[in-house]
Amino acid sequence: MVNYPSGKKFEAETRLTSAGGRGMELEKEINSTNEFYLAQDIAVIHKKPTPVTIVKVDYPKRSAARITEAYFKLPSTTDYNGIYKGKYIDFEAKECASLTSFPLKSIHAHQITHLESVQRHGAIAFLIIRFTKYGETYFVEADKLVSYVRNNTRHSIPYEWFKNNGKLISANYVKPVDYLKIVDELYFGQ
Amino acid sequence: MVNYPSGKKFEAETRLTSAGGRGMELEKEINSTNEFYLAQDIAVIHKKPTPVTIVKVDYPKRSAARITEAYFKLPSTTDYNGIYKGKYIDFEAKECASLTSFPLKSIHAHQITHLESVQRHGAIAFLIIRFTKYGETYFVEADKLVSYVRNNTRHSIPYEWFKNNGKLISANYVKPVDYLKIVDELYFGQ
Numbered sequence: 519m520v521n522y523p524s525g526k527k528f529e530a531e532t533r534l535t536s537a538g539g540r541g542m543e544l545e546k547e548i549n550s551t552n553e554f555y556l557a558q559d560i561a562v563i564h565k566k567p568t569p570v571t572i573v574k575v576d577y578p579k580r581s582a583a584r585i586t587e588a589y590f591k592l593p594s595t596t597d598y599n600g601i602y603k604g605k606y607i608d609f610e611a612k613e614c615a616s617l618t619s620f621p622l623k624s625i626h627a628h629q630i631t632h633l634e635s636v637q638r639h640g641a642i643a644f645l646i647i648r649f650t651k652y653g654e655t656y657f658v659e660a661d662k663l664v665s666y667v668r669n670n671t672r673h674s675i676p677y678e679w680f681k682n683n684g685k686l687i688s689a690n691y692v693k694p695v696d697y698l699k700i701v702d703e704l705y706f707g708q
Numbered sequence: 709m710v711n712y713p714s715g716k717k718f719e720a721e722t723r724l725t726s727a728g729g730r731g732m733e734l735e736k737e738i739n740s741t742n743e744f745y746l747a748q749d750i751a752v753i754h755k756k757p758t759p760v761t762i763v764k765v766d767y768p769k770r771s772a773a774r775i776t777e778a779y780f781k782l783p784s785t786t787d788y789n790g791i792y793k794g795k796y797i798d799f800e801a802k803e804c805a806s807l808t809s810f811p812l813k814s815i816h817a818h819q820i821t822h823l824e825s826v827q828r829h830g831a832i833a834f835l836i837i838r839f840t841k842y843g844e845t846y847f848v849e850a851d852k853l854v855s856y857v858r859n860n861t862r863h864s865i866p867y868e869w870f871k872n873n874g875k876l877i878s879a880n881y882v883k884p885v886d887y888l889k890i891v892d893e894l895y896f897g898q
Contacts, residue, residue: 562826564785567759570775585760588775595754599789604830606796636752640794 544613544648544655547694548598554692555602561698563600563607569593595632596643602698603706608636609660609697611646619674620647622667630667633660642705646687646697647680656684657700734803734838734845737884738788744882745792751888753790753797759783785822786833792888793896798826799850799887801836809864810837812857820857823850832895836877836887837870846874847890 545565555561574587596610610629614620625645637643643660662683666675685700702708735755745751764777786800800819804810815835827833833850852873856865875890892898 556825559825559828562822562829562831567757567781568762569757570760570762570778572758572760582779585778585780586776588760588778589772590775591757601796601798601826601829601831604796606791606794608791632752635746635749636791638749639752639791641752641791 551693551695561602606641608641608643613648617651619676621674655687656680658684741883741885751792796831798831798833803838809866811864845877846870848874
């Protein structure tokens with residue numbers, strides 16, 4: 519019987535850090551990429567903490583406060599933001615297990631509103647969508663996705679749309695999701 | 709006997725949403741101000757969720773996932789960020805109960821590093837410090853505070869320093885902490 523070292527622990531972490539554990543692999547890779555950007559002083563971009571509603575906290579003497587009841591809360595903004603070359607950066611990242619389309623229910627209405635609004639104020643706003651079955655990660659400018667959502671009654675966006683409207687994000691060991699390369703191409707003409 | 713409506717609930721919320729409940733009044737006022745800025749489409753600036761390390765989650769059938777063990781985590785960035793007039797905005801806010809000085813231990817070393825780093829990338833970075841006993845709320849540019857921290861061995865900054873180096877933030881009913889007025893003066897020459 520094969521014994522995977524710390525396999526159990528990994529599974530627990532995967533399950534716990536995001537509600538339902540969806541999209542954890544992509545999240546980890548973006549976090550690593552952001553750490554690289556930060557360490558190299560290229561950009562300062564962080565994932566926001568998972569929003570939770572805290573209901574009960576124990577304050578034991580001589581030890582750390584312990585939250586004993588809390589619930590996951592719907593995020594009112596996107597997950598990632600920060601600064602790059604003087605510009606405000608804002609994006610959401612999602613994994614998609616479907617072969618044919620990306621379900622729009624995985625992006626909340628107020629996240630769409632948020633992306634529209636930061637863009638109006640001059641942000642570089644986008645989405646990172648990974649089709650896990652194809653191993654492809656797409657960079658999609660927020661205005662393209664927002665305009666699709668505003669002008670369609672469909673509940674999902676076909677995979678083909680991403681091939682036509684998105685840009686494939688390349689990966690390497692230190693930058694598993696090198697999205698700033700696409701930002702350079704699209705917004706800084708590099 | 710006077711019965712304050714929902715007084716109890718208010719106390720519970722105050723205690724729960726920030727570790728130890730410090731600085732909650734200022735936080736609420738900044739959140740209200742940010743809601744006003746957002747509603748008026750002036751700026752998109754949000755408080756980041758309180759970072760917690762989630763240890764145990766129950767997934768009961770047919771009801772919401774319930775976090776049963778979690779701990780407050782030291783923040784690795786500042787609490788607030790967003791966009792205003794195309795510029796990336798980043799700040800930390802603290803209440804101070806002392807009459808004589810602001811204790812530096814209430815700002816973590818990595819928050820100082822974070823402020824330095826976003827500033828290097830072109831952010832408008834600052835601190836909002838309220839001396840509760842005086843009812844005064846100061847806007848302090850990050851570089852001034854960072855330079856104080858880097859060039860002093862003191863563990864606190866005298867109240868007088870804020871009078872000389874900070875700018876008093878004005879308040880009104882819809883904008884209890886109207887910090888963008890100072891941003892306009894300092895960074896947009898208005």
